[in-house]
Every structure is written in C-alpha cells, then in structure tokens.
C-alpha cells in the first residue's frame with residue numbers, strides 16, 4: 501500500500517527522551533536521546549540497531565510500558581499522553597518473549613485478550629485471526645503443545661484482536677530457524693497487504709532489506725539514519741577487492757586513495773575503495789606500483805551490513 505506525502509503518519513515521534521533513573525548501584529541511563537521520526541502509513545518500517553541501542557525502550561514507550569522522560573508520540577494521530585485510549589486502540593504489540601498460559605487454547609488466548617481490550621463478543625474475530633495466522637486447525641489445542649513458530653504466530657494474532665491499524669513486532673525472528681523466519685515474514689507481508697502498517701525491530705539486516713520499505717537505525721539512543729531501504733543500500737558505495745600477491749605481506753598495502761586496507765591472509769590483502777571514484781583496475785595498478793605482482797583477484801560489493809557497521813561504529817556520546 502503506497503503512502504503519499506499528505507497522508508498523516510501512522511506514528512509520529514518528536515524529541516523523544518528516556519532517561520532511566522539510577523537504581524541501587526546501577527547508574528542512570530540515557531536510553532533515548534531526542535529521537536524524532538515518522539512511520540508512514542501502510543509501510544513495513546524496520547528499526548535497526550545494535551544491542552542496547554534503545555529499540556526496546558522505544559517500542560515499550562509506544563506500548564505504554566515505559567514512561568518517557570520528555571518528547572511526544574502520536575499513534576494514528578492520537579497523542580499517547582492526552583488520548584491514551586485511542587492511542588492504545590490503534591496499536592498492537594508483539595513482544596520479544598513468548599508468554600502464554602500453557603493451559604489455554606489458542607482460541608481462548610485470543611478471546612481473553614479481546615476481553616481485555618473490551619472487544620464485544622459479537623465483534624470478536626477469533627477464528628478469522630486464527631485463519632490469518634494459519635492456526636485454525638489448532639484453535640482448541642493446548643498452547644503448550646504448539647511449536648515455537650506456531651506460538652509466535654499466535655502472539656501476532658493476539659496483538660491483532662482489537663484490529664489495530666499499526667502492528668509492532670519486537671525482534672519477531674530472534675532465535676527462529678530459517679524456514680520459520682520465512683513463514684513469519686510471509687505472514688507480516690500478508691498483514692501489510694491487508695492494510696496494516698508494520699514496525700519491526702530486527703538484527704537480520706538481510707531480511708530488513710528484503711521486507712522493509714524504510715529503515716531507521718538507532719545507536720546509543722540517537723537516530724543515525726532514516727531512509728527508504730533502497731537509498732540506504734545505495735549508501736553502500738564501498739567496494740572491496742581481495743588480492744592474492746606473489747609474496748607475503750606483513751603490513752597492509754596503503755595508498756591515500758584506498759578507504760581501507762587490511763591483511764587478510766599470508767599473501768592476501770583486502771582493499772576497500774569508493775566505486776564512484778575508482779575502479780578495481782586502478783586499485784590493482786597502485787598495488788603493482790608498489791612492487792607487488794598480483795596472483796589472484798576477487799571483488800565484492802558492500803551490502804546493508806557494511807552500511808550498518810559504518811553508521812553504528814561512530815563514537816559513543818556521553819550518557
């Protein structure tokens with residue numbers, strides 16, 4: 501579903517600050533340091549960042565589980581301070597941890613959750629939701645008998661009982677095998693095609709690249725990138741040439757035109773260069789100019805992983 505510039509954002513975050521107060525011996529922590537961004541309606545929006553970057557704090561703020569220190573958050577146009585009820589009704593959160601009472605069946609889990617949200621019995625969509633997450637045949641099984649992947653799908657259905665327009669998934673595929681991960685992504689894609697705006701956090705860059713329309717990167721509580729996925733990938737202008745030389749190298753072959761040069765084997769160096777400024781041939785000429793013969797060569801493009809590493813390796817600000 502495309503969004504246009506005049507469509508109001510699904511989520512609007514401005515100058516969000518969260519400082520955890522010191523407790524006992526633990527010092528206070530500035531977990532979110534003035535974060536501002538919009539999640540456009542209808543998109544799949546990826547929130548990436550290394551461990552401890554502040555992603556869970558941000559999501560828990562949206563969920564009403566963390567009290568922000570300052571700043572403002574609107575969900576589907578509803579301010580989380582002044583319009584709590586509508587803000588909460590507009591968002592479904594899928595937590596990282598799987599927590600169910602093992603003695604309830606999937607149908608009961610959804611029914612109880614709908615009760616908590618005050619969804620009238622006549623408007624409950626238990627079977628429809630179970631079908632959407634491909635669990636209709638497990639409606640009356642004990643939750644404890646479900647596989648890990650089924651439990652995660654049930655968590656997604658649970659977050660959708662009140663039909664929120666925005667669904668947030670906190671690391672939905674952490675610790676999930678490749679096949680299950682694919683299934684979960686497909687499910688997220690289906691919900692999005694049905695009109696749900698999706699926000700997800702993940703450590704899997706490749707999947708963020710595949711699934712998300714837009715990616716924001718957060719590091720040390722600050723937003724360091726927020727771009728359409730394609731643009732972010734295009735930032736990976738770095739190319740790497742791996743050269744096997746005719747003799748051993750004990751120090752990397754340096755030249756001011758190289759972005760980086762490292763020894764990666766007894767006779768091997770890996771040289772990074774800006775592909776908009778020079779070619780692999782020019783890199784090789786410069787190495788040959790230093791008296792080396794080149795025995796073998798291979799190249800690779802930087803990917804989102806490299807962009808991520810470059811962006812997140814910037815120096816930490818004081819907390």
Ligand SMILES: Nc1ncnc2c1ncn2[C@@H]1O[C@H](COP(=O)(O)OP(=O)(O)OP(=O)(O)O)[C@@H](O)[C@H]1O
Nearest residue numbers: 520529530531549550551552553554555556557558
């Ligand atoms: N209740 C708390 N009290 C004090 N500090 C906290 C609390 N919760 C989180 N923090 C700190 O705030 C920072 C951000 O944590 P947060 O859990 O938001 O990061 P994250 O990006 O979600 O990391 P991960 O990917 O590991 O879940 C971390 O330094 C963390 O130690």
